[in-house]
Amino acid sequence: MSKYVVKATARTIKNYTKGYSDIQAKVRSATSNDPWGPSGTLMNEIAKATYNHNEFLEIMEMIDKRLNDHGKNWRHVFKALTLLDYCLHGGSEQVVKYAKTNLYVVKTLTEFQYIDEEGKDQGANVRQKAKEITNLLQDEERLNQERRNRDEMRRRMGGRNDY
Amino acid sequence: YPSRPVDREKAEHDLALNIKKATSPDETAPKQKHVRKCIVYTWDYHTSESIWNGLKVAPILADEIQTFKALITVHKVIRGGHPVTLKEAQNQINWLESCARSVAGDGNRGYGTLIRVYVDFLKAKLAYHRHHPEFNGNFDYEEYISLKNVDDPNEGYETISELMNLQDQIDQFQKLIFVHFRQSSSNECRIAALVPLVEESYGIYKFLTSMLRAMHKRTDAIDALTPLRTRYNAQHYGLIKFYYECSNLKYLTSLINVPKLPQDPPSLIDGSAPNLPK
Numbered sequence: 001m002s003k004y005v006v007k008a009t010a011r012t013i014k015n016y017t018k019g020y021s022d023i024q025a026k027v028r029s030a031t032s033n034d035p036w037g038p039s040g041t042l043m044n045e046i047a048k049a050t051y052n053h054n055e056f057l058e059i060m061e062m063i064d065k066r067l068n069d070h071g072k073n074w075r076h077v078f079k080a081l082t083l084l085d086y087c088l089h090g091g092s093e094q095v096v097k098y099a100k101t102n103l104y105v106v107k108t109l110t111e112f113q114y115i116d117e118e119g120k121d122q123g124a125n126v127r128q129k130a131k132e133i134t135n136l137l138q139d140e141e142r143l144n145q146e147r148r149n150r151d152e153m154r155r156r157m158g159g160r161n162d163y
Numbered sequence: 164y165p166s167r168p169v170d171r172e173k174a175e176h177d178l179a180l181n182i183k184k185a186t187s188p189d190e191t192a193p194k195q196k197h198v199r200k201c202i203v204y205t206w207d208y209h210t211s212e213s214i215w216n217g218l219k220v221a222p223i224l225a226d227e228i229q230t231f232k233a234l235i236t237v238h239k240v241i242r243g244g245h246p247v248t249l250k251e252a253q254n255q256i257n258w259l260e261s262c263a264r265s266v267a268g269d270g271n272r273g274y275g276t277l278i279r280v281y282v283d284f285l286k287a288k289l290a291y292h293r294h295h296p297e298f299n300g301n302f303d304y305e306e307y308i309s310l311k312n313v314d315d316p317n318e319g320y321e322t323i324s325e326l327m328n329l330q331d332q333i334d335q336f337q338k339l340i341f342v343h344f345r346q347s348s349s350n351e352c353r354i355a356a357l358v359p360l361v362e363e364s365y366g367i368y369k370f371l372t373s374m375l376r377a378m379h380k381r382t383d384a385i386d387a388l389t390p391l392r393t394r395y396n397a398q399h400y401g402l403i404k405f406y407y408e409c410s411n412l413k414y415l416t417s418l419i420n421v422p423k424l425p426q427d428p429p430s431l432i433d434g435s436a437p438n439l440p441k
Contacts, residue, residue: 064167068203071196101165104206108243109200111358111418121417 004034005034020062022053027062031079043086044127050091054118060098067105071114074122081106081129088136088143089150100137107134165207175213178204186233188395190272192355192414193232198239205244205268211251212239219258227274228352234281238359241288241300249270249292249300259285263374273343277357281356284319284336291329302366319378320391325366326374326398327394334401342409354414361409365422368402371395385432392431399428 011032015025026046030038049055066080084106087095099106109130114123136143177200185197205211218237223229237259241252266275292298311326337360344350375395378388403424410421 051231098166102165102206104203104243104245105167108202111195111199113195113418124417127418 007033023049023057024058024062027059027083029046030083031066031076033073033075038083043083044090047087047090048081049085050095056092056094064105067109074114075125077112078126078129081126085133089146096143103134103137106130110134129142164209171208174204174207178213179217182214183221185236186223186229188226188229190228190352192351193236198236201236201240202243205240205248209245209247211240211244211248215251215255215258224262227266227270227272227278230262230265230278231274231352234278234285235356238285242363243301246299250376253289253293256286256289263321273345277340277343280336280339284332285433287329287332291325302363302370312352316378316382323371323374323391326371330367333360334405336360337405351414354412357409357415358418359372361406361419361421364402364405372429379432395431396428399424416440427434
């Protein structure tokens with residue numbers, strides 16, 4: 001566990017030296033190399049921030065960076081896809097527009113390859129996720145329906161701090 | 164015009180490296196990360212000129228493996244790249260022909276024939292797209308709602324029959340690749356060429372199916388379409404065999420899903436026939 005504490009500290013320092021904003025630091029933390037998935041709370045916070053135009057730009061910049069990362073950082077790529085998927089469902093309409101315009105960034109990940117030192121094919125997760133998102137982005141009707149469903153569920157659950 | 168944060172100067176510099184690495188002399192698949200960068204580049208800047216220039220300045224024609232990997236890369240970039248790539252590729256026939264002339268006979272490592280047949284196929288593909296600009300390089304069916312050609316039966320007949328010629332060419336090429344497998348090798352470099360062929364043949368197959376169905380719906384002269392139906396059925400069985408052989412190649416199935424076709428060709432006349440799987 002301590003290994004990841006060290007890594008988290010290093011990430012904090014890099015956030016500072018690179019001049020990343022708070023929301024960008026959150027995106028970096030949600031898409032880090034830690035071997036557990038991004039928390040729902042964190043993703044929800046990021047998705048909500050996409051309704052603010054400046055934060056939206058900062059978020060997409062960071063997701064884009066993570067999506068184009070090297071094979072050995074396949075977790076960055078995979079979690080960036082997970083976060084993008086979340087934001088497509090729960091984020092602003094701008095996320096949808098942006099992702100459609102830049103569909104090729106995700107689509108070209110459907111052949112992503114990475115085999116780790118133990119010979120395990122870690123690329124498979126990325127390929128699968130990239131395929132799902134590509135299909136979703138090409139199916140306007142389904143995407144709208146899923147966004148509506150999510151909205152409704154949120155309202156039924158009486159989400160306290162939600163816009 | 165990219166809406167994502169990019170740096171053109173860096174992209175151009177990286178592109179030269181990506182091309183060099185995608186066409187390295189190692190007998191492996193062209194590394195996908197480098198091919199991907201080329202594809203993304205064409206979408207970011209709506210041009211592929213730097214890619215062609217990069218291929219021409221790199222000394223790849225002296226080595227048959229590098230030449231073969233360059234052709235795979237070109238095929239993937241034409242398929243996945245911005246539509247302008249397909250237009251710009253029309254000006255590169257001379258370069259493709261120089262690839263075909265670069266190896267004598269079968270070459271030292273057995274790629275000579277494969278290179279010439281790959282060039283023939285790419286030339287045929289480019290010619291098809293020149294005559295039928297309504298298709299994209301990918302034969303991506305999802306992006307089209309209907310094709311105008313089926314409104315004019317003669318034009319539709321020709322479009323379909325030329326598309327079938329292209330499908331036959333893929334079939335001959337894939338068979339040749341399998342014949343050239345070597346027992347002593349993983350064959351990864353040869354299998355890499357099958358990946359875009361599986362995708363392309365399935366895109367064409369889906370188009371043929373729906374265009375033929377539409378043609379049958381609109382015409383009273385179903386007999387006139389018999390030659391197309393016969394050919395369609397033959398190609399259906401050819402594809403089943405092709406996909407079956409591909410499904411036994413672990414490297415290939417780890418990268419893409421090989422389509423599963425029904426044992427018998429779907430009906431082109433019966434309107435209630437089920438849609439093809441995606």
